[in-house]
Structure formats: structure tokens, C-alpha cells
Amino acid sequence: xxxxxxxxxxxxxxxxxxxxxxxxxxxxxxxxxxxxxxxxxxxxxxxxxxxxxxxxxxxxxxxxxxxxxxxxxxxxxxxxxxxxxxxxxxxx
Amino acid sequence: xxxxxxxxxxxxxxxxxxxxxxxxxxxxxxxxxxxxxxxxxxxxxxxxxxxxxxxxxxxxxxxxxxxxxxxxxxxxxxxxxxxxxxxxxxxxxxxxxxxxxxxxxxxxxxxxxxxxxxxxxxxxxxxxxxxxxxxxxxxxxxxxxxxxxxxxxxxxxxxxxxxxxxxxxxxxxxxxxxxxxxxxxxxxxxxxxxxxxxxxxxxxxxxxxxxxxxxxxxxxxxxxxxxxxxxxxxxxxxxxxxxxxxxxxxxxxxxxxxxxxxxxxxxxxxxxxxxxxxxxxxxxxxxxxxxxxxxxxxxxxxxxxxxxxxxxxxxxxxxxxxxxxxxxxxxxxxxxxxxxxxxxxxxxxxxxxxxxxxxxxxxxxxxxxxxxxxxxxxxxxxxxxxxxxxxxxxxxxxxxxxxxxxxxxxxxxxxxxxxxxxxxxxxxxxxxxx
Numbered sequence: 001x002x003x004x005x006x007x008x009x010x011x012x013x014x015x016x017x018x019x020x021x022x023x024x025x026x027x028x029x030x031x032x033x034x035x036x037x038x039x040x041x042x043x044x045x046x047x048x049x050x051x052x053x054x055x056x057x058x059x060x061x062x063x064x065x066x067x068x069x070x071x072x073x074x075x076x077x078x079x080x081x082x083x084x085x086x087x088x089x090x091x092x
Numbered sequence: 093x094x095x096x097x098x099x100x101x102x103x104x105x106x107x108x109x110x111x112x113x114x115x116x117x118x119x120x121x122x123x124x125x126x127x128x129x130x131x132x133x134x135x136x137x138x139x140x141x142x143x144x145x146x147x148x149x150x151x152x153x154x155x156x157x158x159x160x161x162x163x164x165x166x167x168x169x170x171x172x173x174x175x176x177x178x179x180x181x182x183x184x185x186x187x188x189x190x191x192x193x194x195x196x197x198x199x200x201x202x203x204x205x206x207x208x209x210x211x212x213x214x215x216x217x218x219x220x221x222x223x224x225x226x227x228x229x230x231x232x233x234x235x236x237x238x239x240x241x242x243x244x245x246x247x248x249x250x251x252x253x254x255x256x257x258x259x260x261x262x263x264x265x266x267x268x269x270x271x272x273x274x275x276x277x278x279x280x281x282x283x284x285x286x287x288x289x290x291x292x293x294x295x296x297x298x299x300x301x302x303x304x305x306x307x308x309x310x311x312x313x314x315x316x317x318x319x320x321x322x323x324x325x326x327x328x329x330x331x332x333x334x335x336x337x338x339x340x341x342x343x344x345x346x347x348x349x350x351x352x353x354x355x356x357x358x359x360x361x362x363x364x365x366x367x368x369x370x371x372x373x374x375x376x377x378x379x380x381x382x383x384x385x386x387x388x389x390x391x392x393x394x395x396x397x398x399x400x401x402x403x404x405x406x407x408x409x410x411x412x413x414x415x416x417x418x419x420x421x422x423x424x425x426x427x428x429x430x431x432x433x434x435x436x437x438x439x440x441x442x443x444x445x446x447x448x449x450x451x452x453x454x455x456x457x458x459x460x461x462x463x464x465x466x467x468x469x470x471x472x473x474x475x476x477x478x479x480x481x482x483x484x485x486x487x488x489x490x491x492x493x494x495x496x497x498x499x500x501x502x503x504x505x506x507x508x509x510x511x512x513x514x515x516x517x518x519x520x521x522x523x524x525x526x
Contacts, residue, residue: 009295010114021501046119055121055415056102060288064251065410067396086114086121087412 003031003076006083013042025080028059029072031082046084056087094126095157095518098308101416109159111225111305121412122308124157128356135357142323145368149178149213149316155352156316157309163220174219174246178316178403179371180204182324185479188446188459192466196476198330200321201449207244207268208484209237209405209452210317210342215302217313219245228252229299233290235283235338235405236265237483242302243274245350254299257285263402264487275292284410298526314342318349321478322359329359330370331475334462336454336482337374337383337428338408340417346480347372347420362476370478372420374428377401377453383414387421394418402433402491403453405483427470439463440485441495450485458482 001087005021017039021038025031046057052072053059059066060083066074076082098107102120113122131154133141138154145151150162163173181201189197202210215238219230232242232253239255246253255269259278270276279286294301302310322329329350335343347369353359354367361367376384379401382394395416399407411417421428431439436453439460444450450461462479465471485492499515501507 006292008114010119013116045117055120056114056121056412058288058410063285063288065284066394068398080192083288083292085288086119087410 001026001076001078001080004079004081005031005035006081007087008084010086011042011045011084012046015039026075027072028061028066028082030061031076032059034071052088058085058087059083060085094125094131094154095159096125096130097166098122099125104450107336109157111222111227111300113305113307120484123313124308126155126352128154128352138356138358139327142319144177147179148176149216149313150176151179152316152319155319155349157312158220158224160216160224163223174216175206175212175245177205177216177313178320180320182321182478183447183449185447188443188479189477191442191446192463193473194466194471194475194477195473197462198321198325198476198478199443199447199449200317200478200480201254202317202480202482203449203451203455203484204356207237207240209241210480210482211237211241212318214238214246214310214313215241215245215343218300218302218310219249219251221309222302222306223249223251224487225300227298227300229254229297231290231294231297231299231301232256232303232351233283233287233301234303235407236261236269236487237405238303239265239269239274239276240487242274243269243272243276246274247272256290258283258286258404262488262490264489265378268487283408284396287408287410295382311341311345314345315349315352317342317480318346319353322350322353327359328364329354329361329367330478331362332371332373332426332477333480334373334375334458334465335480336406337376337417338380338406338454339410339411340374340383340413342480342482343372343374344413344420345418347424356383369424372424372426373461373465374417374421374426375458376428376430377403377406377457378430379403380407380409382409383411383417384428384430386418387428392418401436401453402488403436403457404488405452405454406457427465429459429461429464431464435460435464437491437495440492443481444485449481451481452483452488454483455481455485456491469487 023034100115100120103118147282153162205212229252253274294304380399386394396410436456440456443459500510
């Protein structure tokens with residue numbers, strides 16, 4: 001499976017300035033691991049020491065928050081779009 | 093000005109006072125930091141500077157993130173520039189208190205703002221900072237009240253505006269936004285979808301999204317609610333505040349406002365006692381209660397939910413400040429509670445019947461949570477309680493449809509006398525609150 005990962009502006013400096021990257025993997029976890037292999041600096045920015053996502057990082061597959069799916073184990077389809085966004089926006 | 097820099101709330105990395113909102117190191121939210129020591133003022137001087145200010149939020153400019161001070165050619169003219177927010181009534185609600193078995197309940201009626209919600213406070217601050225930073229276009233992702241406020245501020249200041257809302261929002265809120273001549277976009281999806289879309293749009297556009305890239309400044313505007321409450325109580329704090337929670341930003345910033353003034357010695361506790369942070373009670377609707385659920389379960393983070401509630405202004409399933417709201421409620425001995433849609437309607441009616449204040453569904457949530465806490469015995473009858481009412485009932489009229497009957501008669505005395513005995517015996521659904 002090849003997935004298009006959308007990299008947010010705040011992380012592009014740690015990703016050679018890239019706005020998106022094509023990464024192989026069958027689950028969100030595998031895609032992120034592939035992403036970290038390519039851009040080592042990204043790992044510490046969005047993952048905790050234990051490998052889980054930092055609490056202000058949101059990850060979406062085709063627009064759906066992975067916490068409504070199977071989290072990091074969510075399977076990904078070929079050609080899907082994985083979006084990483086900060087969680088700090090919002091209302092009241 | 094005392095404003096100093098931005099800082100990550102998680103890892104404390106410092107950033108300049110620009111349109112930034114996320115820490116590049118850990119993705120944590122950025123917050124404004126002040127250096128009040130730099131102004132070398134004593135308590136009396138600080139209070140006099142506030143009291144000499146205009147009758148709006150710019151009287152608190154010393155505590156807001158504006159580099160150039162209050163907007164306008166001078167502090168005096170500040171009150172006439174744009175769409176000044178704040179200085180809303182704080183009303184002693186003895187009949188509401190009596191109904192709930194309490195002694196001292198105050199209602200902070202923030203529906204009395206220019207576009208009828210507390211959002212005018214945060215938008216005033218964000219838009220003023222956006223102008224300082226050179227932006228010409230303002231924008232927002234909104235559940236309705238923010239949409240009204242951003243559109244109106246754009247009109248008042250002659251700035252272009254874009255407003256993104258869930259397409260199924262209450263009609264009153266859509267009409268009260270479009271009238272200001274904004275570029276209004278209804279998104280097929282929930283608020284969380286709108287928010288995600290705007291976060292993506294924000295990355296490539298030179299717009300000031302008030303609640304995204306201007307969020308650190310925007311959120312600071314909520315502190316003016318606590319400054320006003322303290323000033324209106326004679327430089328004293330309440331024992332407890334009941335505040336609606338959607339993202340958790342308002343809830344945490346109200347406490348921050350109180351704590352900043354405690355540090356500077358500007359306020360005392362109730363009856364001139366030693367000040368301490370009021371107990372903070374957050375209020376959510378059961379149909380969207382990720383923070384209340386995490387509180388009940390003892391968790392430190394919130395699991396997002398898909399909202400389904402009549403309280404659409406609180407329908408944020410993925411609350412950005414959830415972890416901070418949980419920490420605050422626990423630290424102050426408060427709580428985060430949730431109430432049903434039926435209790436929300438009953439809360440609106442209870443507040444209206446006992447205070448003359450007609451609030452929207454979010455205020456129904458807050459009032460119903462106050463009733464719930466009182467019934468549960470969580471509130472000492474001697475406590476001074478402030479109920480924060482954030483918006484106007486005319487924006488969510490459907491919520492009270494069917495809660496009373498109109499008696500239609502012929503224009504004769506006989507016809508009136510035939511129904512008179514039955515008038516006013518409304519079927520107020522107080523049972524839902526007990």
C-alpha cells in the first residue's frame with residue numbers, strides 16, 4: 001500500500017521542507033514508521049517515548065480521526081491520504 | 093505593555109509574538125506570557141488604570157496581548173473603535189438561588205455583548221492583534237456564536253472575512269451571520285470537520301483565523317470575563333464558577349484571569365478573606381461530553397466523540413483544551429458534569445423564570461449543571477457562586493418551542509375571563525432538574 005502523508009507546516013522544517021510524502025504501509029503505525037525512517041527528526045515531534053502519539057497530535061485517514069477507527073492499528077487503503085494536524089484549534 | 097512572548101504550554105519553548113499557535117518541538121499549544129514586574133506598578137496604581145479605562149474590555153488592556161495598547165488613537169477613544177465588547181451585567185439572582193436552596197448566586201450575563209455572546213471578547217482581542225500583525229482578512233471555524241462575532245467585527249472594522257460553519261447550524265445563527273456581508277461557507281459535516289478543514293486552509297493563506305493561527309491571542313480575551321466578575325464583586329473573588337465547556341478554552345482562561353490578579357494582589361477572597369482560585373465546575377451536554385466523561389473516569393485526556401445534542405454551540409467532540417480543563421477542575425475541587433437535552437431545556441426555562449434572562453442552549457447547560465450540583469449537595473449554601481451565561485436565547489428559539497401554551501381568545505372580556513384562571517399555569521419541566 002502506498003499512502004500520501006500530508007505534513008503540516010509546523011513540521012516541514014523537520015521533513016526537509018516537504019509538504020507531503022508517499023510512504024508504504026498496511027496500517028497507520030506502519031506508515032508513520034516509514035515516515036520516521038525517512039525523516040528521523042519527525043519521530044520525537046509527534047511520538048511519545050512509548051511510541052504512542054503525543055496528546056496534541058491528530059491523525060486522519062481520508063478525513064476521519066483515527067481515534068474513531070482502530071487508532072494506530074487502523075488499516076490503510078492504497079492511495080489513501082493520511083493527514084497530521086495539530087489539535088489546538090477550536091471553540092468555547 | 094506587559095505582554096512578553098509566546099510559550100509552549102507543554103515544553104515551555106519560547107516564540108515571538110506572531111501568528112503562531114503550535115509548538116514546532118512537541119505540537120503543544122502556545123500561550124501568551126506577560127512580564128508584569130516590568131511595569132513596576134503597585135496595586136493601587138493598577139486598579140486606578142483599570143477604573144480610568146473605557147466601559148469595555150479595553151479597560152483591561154494591561155493584561156491583554158496587544159503590543160500597541162488599546163485600539164484607537166487614544167485610550168479614551170478606544171471605547172468607540174470597532175465593536176467594543178464587555179462590561180456586561182453581573183446580576184444577583186436571589187430567586188434562582190432560593191429555588192436551588194442556595195444563598196448567593198450571581199449571573200454574569202454575557203449575552204449583553206454586541207453580537208450577544210461572550211465571543212465578542214475573544215474576537216475583539218484576536219482581530220485587534222491581527223491588525224497589529226498586518227492581516228487584512230479575518231476568518232474562523234465556528235459553531236455559530238463565533239460566526240456572528242467575526243462577521244460583525246469584519247463589518248465594523250472594514251476587514252474582509254470568511255466564516256466556516258457546519259451546514260446544519262441553527263437558522264437564527266446563520267441569518268445573524270450572513271447579514272453582516274461576510275463570505276459564509278456551510279460545510280457538510282460536524283464542527284470537528286469544519287475545524288480540521290480550516291486548520292488545513294490556514295496553512296496556505298494569509299488570513300487571520302481567529303481561533304486557529306491567532307488562537308493564543310484570541311483565547312486571552314476570555315480572561316476579561318473573570319476580570320469583570322472580580323471588579324464587579326468589589327475586587328473580590330467568588331467561591332465557585334459554573335462555566336460551559338466545549339473546547340475547554342473559556343473554562344481554563346477564566347481561572348487564569350483570576351489567578352493572574354491573585355498573583356498581583358489585585359483581588360481578595362469573598363468577604364475580604366485570603367484569595368484562592370474559585371472551584372471551577374465545567375458544564376457539558378450529555379450528547380457531547382468528552383470532558384465530563386474523562387473527569388468521571390479519572391482520565392487525563394479526552395476520547396473524542398461524535399456530538400448529538402441541542403447545545404450546538406458546545407458541540408465540539410474533540411476538545412483541544414480538554415486535558416487542561418480536567419486538570420483545572422481537579423486542582424480546584426470542582427468537576428465537569430453533563431446534563432441531558434431535557435435538562436438543558438428546563439435550565440433555560442428556570443433561568444428565564446427566576447432572573448428574566450433568556451439564554452441559549454449553552455446557558456441552559458450551565459444552569460442545569462448548577463441545579464444538579466445544588467441537588468447533589470456539592471455546593472455549601474453559604475458559597476458565593478457565579479453562573480457564567482455565554483449567549484442569547486433568541487439564537488436558539490427552537491429549544492423552548494412547546495414549553496408553554498399561548499391562549500388565543502376573541503377580543504371580548506368574557507372570552508378573556510373564560511381562560512384567565514388557567515393562564516400562567518405553565519408546565520415548567522422542573523422535574524427534569526431534580
